[in-house]
Amino acid sequence: MQRRVVVVGVVIAVVVVLAGGGLLAWRTASRTPYEQAVAWMPAETLRATYTDWAAVRGLADGTDLGAASSTRDVGSFLDRAYDQDLVSASAVADSTYAMNEQYGLSPVDAAWEMYGQSREGAVVVMAMTDEVDLDGVERNLRSLGYRAPAEGAGTGGTWAGSADLVATIDPSLTPVLQNVVVLPDEHVVLLSDNTSYVSSAASVVTGSAESLEDATEGTAALAELAGEPVSAMLYASDFACEALSMGSADEEDRAVAEDLVNRVGGVSPLSGLVLAMQRDRGLTVGMHFESDEQASDNVEPRVRLASGEAVGQGGTFADRFRVREGRSDGQEVVLDLVPVDQTQSLLSDLSQGPVLFATC
Template sequence: MALRRMRTRTIALATAVVVLLGVAVVVGVKAWDAARRSDLQRAMALAPKDAQRYSWTDWAAVRAALGTSSDSKLLDAGYDADLTPASSLTTSVDLMHSAFGFTPATLSWELLTQSTSGATLLLRVADSVSFASIRTHLKAAGFTAPQGADGVWDGSAVDGTGGVPILSYVSLDEHRHLVVTSDTDSFLAQAVDKLGAGSVPQPIARVVDAVDEPLAAEIYDGDYTCGKLAMGNADPTDEAQGVQLISEAGKVNPVLGFAMAREPGPGGKAGDVRVALAFANHDQAVTNATTRAKLASGQAPGQGGTFPDRFTLGKVAASGAVVTMALRPKNDSPVLSDLSTGPLLFATC
C-alpha cells in the first residue's frame, strides 16, 4: 500500500513537472516571438481591428537616418528625403510642443489608423518622456482632464486643435508608453478599450511582414486599395489607358493587402522603396509578379509620365501569397509620397 502511494505521488509529481515545463515553453515562445517583432508589427497589433489604412513613421529611425534631432532640421530634411509623407504631425510641431511637451524629436514612432468608423493616432514616446509632464502640459494648454486616470482628455476647445482635429482628444497609456489621440471622443474611448485585442487581418499582416522595419510606410487593406489606389479612381482617359496596358501585360487578381515602404539602406540611411502586394494564394502571387513587373516598367497613367522616370525597378518576387517589388528612386524622386496616393497602375484590381 505504501509502495502504491509512493508510485501515485511520483506520477503526480512527474505530471506536474511536465505541465510546468509545457507552460514555461509556451511563455518562452511567446516572449521570444514578441522580442523578434519589429516596431511596426508591435504598433499594428495595437491598432483598431476595423482599420483600412495605416500610415507609419519610425521617428527614431528617421532621426538616425538624417543625423539630426532638431525639429526644424528634422522636418525639413525629412521632407526632402521623402521620409515624412505618412506623418500627421509635420505641421503641428508648435502645438505638440506646447500642449503635449513632446514632438517628433522625442517620439519613437507614429501610426495613424483610419476606418469608416473613425481614426486614431498612436504615438509611442521615448522612454525619457515623463507622463507626469505630459499631463501638466495638457492641463496648461486647456485640455479637460478625465474623471478617471484612464479616461479621455478633451481638447476640442483648445486653440490649435481645430486645425489638427486628430489631436483633439487624448488618452494616455503609461504602461505602454503610448499616447493615443483621435478627432472623436467616443471612438477614441472604444479604440483604447480594445487596444491590442484580436489580431491583424492576415493579408495586412503578410504585407507588414514583407516590409520588415521601414522608416515610413503606407499600408492599406484590399477594399481601400481597390477603391482609392487602383485605376478605377482615375479620370476616364487615364482609366482607359490603364485598361489597355493591363490587357497587354496579362492577368491581374484583386489585391487583398498593400504596403509601400521606405526601407533603411546602408548605415541606416534611407534606401529603396519596397512594395508588397498580398493575394489569395501563391499561384496568384506568381502570376501577378510577372504582370505587376510589366505594369511598373512602363507608362504611369494617373500619375503622369512613366515609372522608369521615377525609379529603377529591382527584384520582383513571389513568396507565399505575397509579391514584393524593389523600387530604387531616381534623382531623389519622392516615390513614397508620389505613388502612395491616387491611381496607381501596378496596384490596380
C-alpha cells in the same frame, strides 16, 4: 507553398526565414517597431501611415532636438525631413513645435507614429522614448484645459478636449489633438478628434479589443515584409483597390490602362498592400492575394506594369525607379523599387492613385 521570382536588372540574394514558436512568441520580442505599430491598429482600419521618428531624426539631422529647441531649429529639421520625403505619412509633423512646447511630447522625442484611418474614425498612436515624462504630459493636459478621465490621471482614460480648445492652445495644432489617451505601461499616447474612437483604440493597444491583424487576413504578413521602414503606408483588405486603382483616372487613361493590363495577361484583385520606404530610399511594395496561385501568377504582370507607362500620372515608371526584383512568397508578391536618383519621392508619388501596377 509556391514561390516564384522575377528579377529585373540586378540579382540579389533572397533569404526567407520561417520562424516557429507560435503566435505568442511572435507577438513579443521578435516584433519590429513597424509590426508592433500595425498590431496596435483598430480592427476596422483601412489605411495606416507610419513614421519612424527615431530614424527620421537620424537621417534629417534632428538627434539634438529636445524640449528647449527653438522654432527655427525644429522648422529646419522638418524642412530637411520633408525634402527627403521622410514625413509625408505623418499626421502630426506640422504640429511638432507647438506639441513640444505645450504638451511636453512631440515627434522630436517619439520613437514612432502610426496614423490609422477608418470609416468609423481616425487615431494617431505614438510610441514615446523613455525620456518622455508621461506624468508630466497629463499634468500639462490638465493645465491646458482638457477634462480629466473619470478614473483620474495615470489610468489610461481619455482626456477630452474640443476643436475650440485645440485652436485656442495653438492654431498650428492638428485637430487629432482634441482627445488624448496616455498609457503609461505601454509608454504610448493616442490622439483622435473622436472621443469614443480614441477610447476604443486604446483598448486595442492594451490587448482588450480586436486589432487590425486579428481581423484582417494578410496584414501581419505584409507588416513582416515591410521590414523596418522609415515611412510606410498600409492599405488593408481591398481598400487599395479603392484608393489606388485606375478608377480615379479619366476615361481615356482607363482605356489605355485596360489595354496594358490585357497585354501582360491580366491581374488579380489585391487583398492588401503595403508601401514601405527603407533607409536607403528604396521602396518595398508588398501585395497580398487570396491564394498562393494568384500571387505566383501576378509576379510577372505586376513587374511589367511597374516597368512601363505610368498611365494617369504621366511619363513612365522607369523615369522614377527601376524594379530591382519581383518575387512571390506564399500569398504575397514583393516588388523592390530603387529610385533613379535620391531626389525621387517614391512613397509620396505612389501612395496616391491611380497607380497602374497596383490596380485591381
